[in-house]
Amino acid sequence: MRMTWLALAAAGVLTAPRWLPEQVVALRVKVFEKVNGDNAITFPNATVGPDRFREVYGHPSANGRSKGAGLSDLFWYWLSPGPEVHQEHLEAGPRYDDVARTTLALLAGPxxxxxxxxxxxxxxxxxxxxxxxxxxVRLRDLAMPLWAEYFYELVFGEPCPRAGRELIVAHANDVVTSLKCTGLRHPRRRAALTRYLATRVTEVRVALPASLSAQEQVHYLQGTFFNTAVVQMSEAFAHLVLALAQHPEVAERAGHDDRYFAHVLDETFRRYPLFGIAHRITTGEIELDENTTLPTGSVLCFSYPDYHASGYAEPEKFDPDRWAHLSAKTAHHIPFGIAANRPCPAWRISPIALRAATREVLRRFTLHSTVAHTRSLPHRGPCLLVRKGQSLPVTTLALIGAGLRLRDRWEDVWRSVVQLVLGTAMVLDARRLRLAERYFATHDTHGCPVPHRSEVTR
Structure with a gap:
């Protein structure tokens, strides 16, 4: 009997890479469903299918950002410091308009x-x-300093010093690691960048919003450019280069064909969208049909992966050629959101910058990777870079590929458990802190302090 149990235990351990990550992901989904609460609705669904996804997403009443959603406490927790002035989470109004104008001014240019x-x-x-x-290399780790330097130059108009780059990378990496639940957040690490930016805030290329305090201006820069911009471009770059590493015939053609490169980028964004869920809070009722109305205060969760997987033949296949006869405007494809509901302000410059940076990689190296490629990219994109003009024996590449694949599968086992434990811990901590809820208890949706009841009655 003892030998039977030992054999079963050994079999469970040896087969863990096949079944454990999937089971842990299912548990994590249940944890986050609890955060969403009973008033959360995920789209597309049986009532609102993919063909009506944009309609609901773009509805004028689907414009609340943070106030009234339990999920907001979690996002604010991950995006701190300064989530109340993060462009993605500012409620509509004068403060958002000021911030949006400033962002577009910094992103303007040839x-x-x-x-x-x-x-x-x-x-x-x-x-x-x-x-x-x-x-x-791990592609996301390689990309972080690249985009830290890029956005520093964009904001300050001068090369990024090494000290600044290290602080930006440490902060951005801390944010994305906590978002993926592979590590806890480190407020002191983030505060170090806040202090650094406070010494440079007067040197930004354009005037910062006068409606923000000096501290809020620093938090705006940190959240918009040195958090979201660096993280999202690093993720996009890692997905793109990893896809090229696993499809060498695509990499060969994309290195010199601009039109085909655009198809590769569209397919990368379709297959591996940077956004998982975008949540909005209804500020008024949304009538879907004569029998169905979404009440005010509903939390609408728009699933990019589900939408991007609908309406395509073989949606799981990475196939840039499909875009030769598809239009990104009419396909189920919104890599930067939709124009009717606050799209990503970097929708124009991101493809330009990604193509230029990726071409530098393709000019120098051939790419090789055998790891699993998922949207969340928790392994940060392991990839072998072999300098052009050099070569490795086929057997050596095969051995390296087998080693990468084996390491990735076993890393996925412990990483899944880590994500479950740390994700649950951060969910509980975010619920304890209630950052968004407490903020809106003392401020209106435009960021103005709300007088205490005793002050009103005086």
Whole structure:
């Protein structure tokens, strides 16, 4: 009997990579469903299918950002410091208008300048971090300093000093690691960047919103450019380069064909959307049909992966050629959100910068990776970079590929457990702190302090 139990235990351990991650993910989903609460509705669903997804997403009443959603406490927890002035979470009104104008002013300029800056930053980082003939990297780790330098130049109009880059990378990495529940957040690490930006805030290329306090201006820069921008571009770059590493025929063609590169980028964003769920709170009723109305205060959760997987033949297949006869405007494809409901302000410059930086990689290296490629990218994109003009024996590449694949599968086992434990811990901590709920208890939706009841009755 003892030998039977030992055999079963051994079989469970050896087969864990096949079944444990999936089971842990299911548990994590249940944890986050509890956070959403009973008034949360995920789209597309049986009532609102993919064909009506944009309609509901773009409805004028689907415009609440944070107030009234339990999920907001969790997002604010992950995005702190300064989530109340983060452009994605500001409620509609004068403060949002001021912030949006400033962001667009910083993102304005000729396309060539954005491409040149991305190429320049990529060259500097690749020269520094990948000097050898053969280098094994984690693509997101490689991308972080690249985009830290890029957005520093964009904001301040000058090269990024090493100290600044290190602080930006530490902060952005801390945010994305906690978002993926692979590590806890570190407020002191984030505060170090806040203090640094406070010494530079007067040197920004454009005037910052006068409606924000000096501290809020720092938090706006930190949240918009050195959190969201750096994180999202690093994730996009890692997904794109990993896809090219796993489809060498695509990489070969994308290196010189601009039109095809656009198809590759569309397919990468379709297959691996940067946003998982975008949540909005209804500020009025939304009538779906004569029998169904979404009440005011509903939390609408728009699932990008589910929407991007609908309406395509073989949706799980990575196939850039499908875009030769598809239009991104009419397909189920909203990589930057939708125009009717606050799209990503970097929708124009992101493809330009990504193409320029990726071309620098393709000019220097051939890419090899055998790891699993999922939307969440918790392994940060392990990839072997082999310098052009060099070569490795086929058997060596095969052995390295097998080793990468095996390591990735076993990492996924412990990483899944870590994500469940740390994710649950952060959910509970966010519920304890109630950052969004407490903020809106003392401020109106426009960020103005609400007088205490005793002050009103005096």
């Amino acid at each position: 396309s060539e300048s954005f491409a040149t800056a991305a190429s320049r930053c990529a060259r500097r980082v690749l020269d520094e971090l990948v000097p050898g003939r053969v280098t094994l």
